[in-house]
Amino acid sequence: MSPLLAAQNEWAYVAGGYGVTVGALLLLTVATIVRGRRVSRQLPPEERRWL
Amino acid sequence: MRPHLDTPAGTDAGGSTGLFRLHPDGTASRGSRTYGLVVLAGVILFLLVALVFSPADTGSENQMGDMVRIMYVHVPVAVACYVAFLVTAITSIAYLWKRTEGWDVLAVASAEIGVVFTFLTLATGSIWGHIAWGTWWEWDARLTSTLVLFIMYLGYLALRGAILDPVVRAKRAAILGVVAFVNVPIVHYSVTWWRGLHQDATVSKVDPSIDGLKLFALMFGMVLAVALYGWLMIHRFRLHYAAARLEASGLDRALAERRAEARPDAVTADAASTDAVPTDAVTTEGTLS
Numbered sequence: 001m002s003p004l005l006a007a008q009n010e011w012a013y014v015a016g017g018y019g020v021t022v023g024a025l026l027l028l029t030v031a032t033i034v035r036g037r038r039v040s041r042q043l044p045p046e047e048r049r050w051l
Numbered sequence: 052m053r054p055h056l057d058t059p060a061g062t063d064a065g066g067s068t069g070l071f072r073l074h075p076d077g078t079a080s081r082g083s084r085t086y087g088l089v090v091l092a093g094v095i096l097f098l099l100v101a102l103v104f105s106p107a108d109t110g111s112e113n114q115m116g117d118m119v120r121i122m123y124v125h126v127p128v129a130v131a132c133y134v135a136f137l138v139t140a141i142t143s144i145a146y147l148w149k150r151t152e153g154w155d156v157l158a159v160a161s162a163e164i165g166v167v168f169t170f171l172t173l174a175t176g177s178i179w180g181h182i183a184w185g186t187w188w189e190w191d192a193r194l195t196s197t198l199v200l201f202i203m204y205l206g207y208l209a210l211r212g213a214i215l216d217p218v219v220r221a222k223r224a225a226i227l228g229v230v231a232f233v234n235v236p237i238v239h240y241s242v243t244w245w246r247g248l249h250q251d252a253t254v255s256k257v258d259p260s261i262d263g264l265k266l267f268a269l270m271f272g273m274v275l276a277v278a279l280y281g282w283l284m285i286h287r288f289r290l291h292y293a294a295a296r297l298e299a300s301g302l303d304r305a306l307a308e309r310r311a312e313a314r315p316d317a318v319t320a321d322a323a324s325t326d327a328v329p330t331d332a333v334t335t336e337g338t339l340s
Binding site: 009018024029035039049 | 074076077078079080083094098101102116117118120121124125128164167170171174175178179181182279283286287289290292293294296297
């Protein structure tokens, strides 16, 4: 394999690693925010102690 | 009427706009929003440093080339998962000691985030291993013990999902939260105790094997991963706190309904017993209450 091809191959793995990490953390963040809104909506505002 | 319905569109109760605008039903506060924006800016800066500004690894004995960039996320997510499980263990001990709901909520919030970080540790490690070792997976001591750690905390979450009684669930989960943490030092020292494919510690020694911008990217990644863990903890704690309050109010409502159903029977029993033997009325009322 030529050095250029090897470097491209390495970058594909790097992109995969960063994609998985950023994607999973983004998914967790969005899920936390959406579920947080859904659950706290059912709670009376006086019980939302963070407000 | 709920307070948020009185606020004008595009503003929160405090009148903030743009990125600082808080959703009226969300788990964010002004402080957590500011914290989140700082972390977001840090993530953008980190990606620039890790993928653009830092050089490929050509000087060290390992010669990892561009693959060294995987280390800037692999090591930080592993550190964040250690921190998450340490917090779960500490808050589990605190729950067993104090028996207050807040410690249990903190423990589960931290365990959930820890499981995601452990999954990312395994995934990024596997990607690195495929090009460095030529295999996606190897039953090396570090990899195997990390997989066991992941499965143990999945079990912790499954246990919580399987028990309905909040007090029993909190107690059993707290015991498992403490026991499962024993595996964390085993994971960390596995590269020292057993020889395998996984490399030794890169940073946690007196003379680290990387330096300059590469070391900065790694350290910055670690700080950022812990900061992100902190932000997620704030929101997941509030989410679980709200869920626990709803669960408690649901139980209170169910108890009140049960008492309301039982009360007419008690009145009937009382009325009937006044004509008969008085001690029966006491027994019946005692049973109902």
